[in-house]
Amino acid sequence: MHTRIKQLKVISLAVTLLSVSATLLRADGEDPYAEPSPNYLRQFVQEGMKMFVLERFDAEGKLVARSMEKVDGKVGIDGPVKRTIGGREISLRGLNACPSEKVLYNRVQTWSCVDAARDYAKAVYNGRASVILCKTLLLSPPEGETIPASCFLLVGGKGEPFRTVNDDDSMVFLGLAAIGRTQDGRSRRPDLEESQSLSQSMGFRNAD
Template sequence: MHKQLKVTALVAYLLLGGAAFAIAEDEDPYAEPSPTYLRQYRQEGAKTFVLERFDADGRLVARSAERLEGKVAIGGPVERTIGGQKIALRGLTACPTDKVVYNRVQSWSCTDAARDYADAVYNRRGSVVLCKTLVLTPAENETIPASCFVLVGGNGEPFKTVNDDDSMVFLGLAEIGRTQDGRSRRPDLEESQSLSRSMGFQNAD
């Protein structure tokens, strides 16, 4: 009997530990959330904006979820206004070149290409927008640095997460910022930036 109790306790520990890990993974301040995590906020016939705030230790300390009225405004490759909140994609700078290769063969203005792509994702295909920030108490009308993710899919199309930060870098519309001593502000996106350059998305002229 004692042995059975120990085995039961171990199984419970493993199950609970696994569940806790899965939640922590989706609630990580830097990681891309899974489509399953985003779908819990999905409302039929409406868009939802979720804003998660994390402290310096990476702990989720606040979350708001609200119906998104109106369109997401796309100011350029890194500027978004979502539900009245001004956001700059974290650690990125806009338009490393004036012209980019967009839609595989066309030469576009970097800003126009970013607006076209992001408008399609946020305003035509997305049903949930989730942004993560380390800013806990922003000043009124302050632009906050955040990483943003959009749930697309439904109506026969599989659900998936679009990583806005990664998309802008991969398409050559934004590049990774550097600290004063030259360190990358987004080491998680270095591979996407390298791939973008190898595919010749920038310097379309």
């Protein structure tokens, strides 16, 4: 009887560990909101190519579709929250561009909001990224319409540690975009509220 109880405890522990592992795997990778780890993004690396991955999630947060293609040419930076990647127009989810016309860029320089966004994003998208992953809850966008998404980039390699650049967070932190609100005043991006508060405290906006 004692041996049987021990066996049941071992089985229970194994099931618990498997459940935790599955949860961690989803949180690290196939999650509609969480920032993916560099290791998750590295699975899409193709030597000598810049890859664009688009993941679509349903209302329950389940990954239902993934496309992957090589990016030919430059990524278009059409302002703080607009990107054109492989012919697809992307809008950073829940964000509004340019809460102020001027921003304090590189901590000391006064730039126009749009110019600062283009300078920063072009350097990351077109200069450093090997993988661009955008996540959307829009399952079937009509042809030619903008896709609301959160975008993440893998940078590093060739002696530099791999890391994830969170485009949404970067635009908010640098004071180049503001979190949108619903009609009843709720935040559209509660996950970025801390970055927005930090940006305001550091005086990146209203540089005039």
